[in-house]
Every structure is written in C-alpha cells, then in structure tokens.
Amino acid sequence: MRILIVEDELDLQEAIADGLRIDGYAVDTCDNGEDAYELLYEVNYDLVVLDLNLPKMDGLEVLGKIRDEKPELKVLILSARSSVNDKVKGLDIGANDYLAKPFDFAELEARIRNLLRRKFVQESSMLLWGEIKVDLSKRIAVINEKEIALTKKEFALFEYLLLNKDRVVSQEELIEHVWDQHADSFSGAIRVHIATLRKKLKAVLNYDPIGTKIGEGYFLSEKSDNENA
Structure with a gap:
C-alpha cells in the first residue's frame, strides 16, 4: 500500500515515514500543502496522513480539494488541533479519521490498517485465500500452518494481489501502490x-x-x- 505523509515537522515526518516503511508500506513525504496537492494530483495513493497546520496551503483546504477530486481516497488527519470543534470540522469536510498529537505510533498503525481494510471492504485483519492466511496486523503469511519468510516488499506485493484477487493487476499499478516516489519503473x-x-x-x-x-x-x-512471467 502507498501512503503520503504530509507533515511540516520534519523530525516527526521522518519518524512516521520510517516506522511505516518498517511495516512494509511504500511511503512518500512532503512538508507543505501545495506540494501535497500536486502529489495527490499525480499519484494514486491508498491513504494520506495529513497535518492541518501546513505552510503554503492549510490542511483543511487540501482536504477539501481531495474530497472534490478524489472522494474515495482515505484521509487520516494528524494534528495538534485537538479541540472537539476542530475534529468535527475535519470530519465534516471529509476526513475518515482524526488523531490528535501527541499520539502513540501503535495507535497510528492500527488506524491506518483499519482505513486500508475499509478501502478494500476487508472487515478482518486476516486475508484468507485457499490454503493461504495473511495476517495484516502481524505482517506474516502462513500456508498450511507454516509461516513463509517473505521480505517486506514481497509481503506488500502479495498483500496487494490478495486484496485485488479477482482481477489482473498491471505492473504500473504495482509500482504506484507498492513502491514509493523514488522507484524506477524501468x-x-x-x-x-x-x-x-x-x-x-x-x-x-x-x-x-x-x-x-x-x-x-x-x-x-x-x-x-x-504462464511464466
């Protein structure tokens, strides 16, 4: 899954991105609203983690544009604005979830998993296909009760194929959703x-x-x- 982190506190941005990459996600980052809007226009992300206090374009304005142009994109607001009014405003504009700073990274991980399951109408953290079981929370794949040693990228590829198991997935789509902005498509x-x-x-x-x-x-x-690839 490919995630965009929009956060102007660079230390926090890097910490979130590194943590999610360890989880196996493809992660892109930016630190202002204008760059976020451009990236969102160019790339089909699966989820956006969006700060509200952003330079150049406020996070709520970015959120409004997302809802006008990409209504299905999942957005998790991550903000120091923790009042009820701020949360209500963000959710009313179209955020799917709202997490106030400071936060526990484990909670952020859980909320991201929940939103991505919803995107694919997946109610459980376990994907089942034939003899194969994939635990999205533990990031492990089990076949006939035997855990398969997959790298993070292999797991991410397998996860995406399982979530789209009823159709053919192009190489271009895999590049978009499993690799980050530094990937060389050739x-x-x-x-x-x-x-x-x-x-x-x-x-x-x-x-x-x-x-x-x-x-x-x-x-x-x-x-x-x-057929052989």
Missing part, C-alpha cells in the same frame, strides 16, 4: 520480486499461484497451469 524490480515471491510460494504450495496475462499484468490463480 528497473525490472517488479519482475525480480515477483520471481522470488513465486519461488517461495511454489515451494510450499507445489504450484505457482501467480499467473501472468501477457501485456496486462499479474493475477492470483489456484490452478497450476499459469
């Missing part, structure tokens, strides 16, 4: 990570669950006759 990173993910899953399942539709992208299949 580097072949998708193929490398898909190949290692396939190898690990196939070793336990005895078939390749990731199919390739040439010219379109990847999909999950319980059959063993997938």
Whole structure:
C-alpha cells in the first residue's frame, strides 16, 4: 500500500515515514500543502496522513480539494488541533479519521490498517485465500500452518494481489501502490520480486499461484497451469 505523509515537522515526518516503511508500506513525504496537492494530483495513493497546520496551503483546504477530486481516497488527519470543534470540522469536510498529537505510533498503525481494510471492504485483519492466511496486523503469511519468510516488499506485493484477487493487476499499478516516489519503473524490480515471491510460494504450495496475462499484468490463480512471467 502507498501512503503520503504530509507533515511540516520534519523530525516527526521522518519518524512516521520510517516506522511505516518498517511495516512494509511504500511511503512518500512532503512538508507543505501545495506540494501535497500536486502529489495527490499525480499519484494514486491508498491513504494520506495529513497535518492541518501546513505552510503554503492549510490542511483543511487540501482536504477539501481531495474530497472534490478524489472522494474515495482515505484521509487520516494528524494534528495538534485537538479541540472537539476542530475534529468535527475535519470530519465534516471529509476526513475518515482524526488523531490528535501527541499520539502513540501503535495507535497510528492500527488506524491506518483499519482505513486500508475499509478501502478494500476487508472487515478482518486476516486475508484468507485457499490454503493461504495473511495476517495484516502481524505482517506474516502462513500456508498450511507454516509461516513463509517473505521480505517486506514481497509481503506488500502479495498483500496487494490478495486484496485485488479477482482481477489482473498491471505492473504500473504495482509500482504506484507498492513502491514509493523514488522507484524506477524501468528497473525490472517488479519482475525480480515477483520471481522470488513465486519461488517461495511454489515451494510450499507445489504450484505457482501467480499467473501472468501477457501485456496486462499479474493475477492470483489456484490452478497450476499459469504462464511464466
């Protein structure tokens, strides 16, 4: 999942971004409202963590623009404005959640997981598909009661494919949602990570669950006759 952190306190911005990257998210950052609006126009984020006290463009103005142009985008306000009136105003404009500073990082993680589950109409923190169980809270994948040792990027790829298991997902979409703004879309990173993910899953399942539709992208299949990537 790809997240944008909009926070002008750079130490806090870096701490949040580093923590979420450890969790396996692709994270972009910016420190003012105008840059945030430009990034939101250019990139299809899954969630935005938005401060309100921003230079150049106030966070509430950014939120209003998001709701006008991307009504489905999940927005979590993170702000020192902790009065009831501020919370009500933010939620009325269209925020999906509101967390006041100071906060506990574990609570921020939980709220982000909750919002992303809602985006994909996923009511539980556990994704189930055939013999596969993926725990989004613990960030682990289990097949036939055996935990699979996935890297953070492999887990993020597998998570996104599972959340979109009923359709083909293009390489461009995976770049948008699993990598951050520093990704090189021509580097072949998708193929490398898909190949290692396939190898690990196939070793336990005895078939390749990731199919390739040439010219379109990847999909999950319980059959063993997938084309090779």
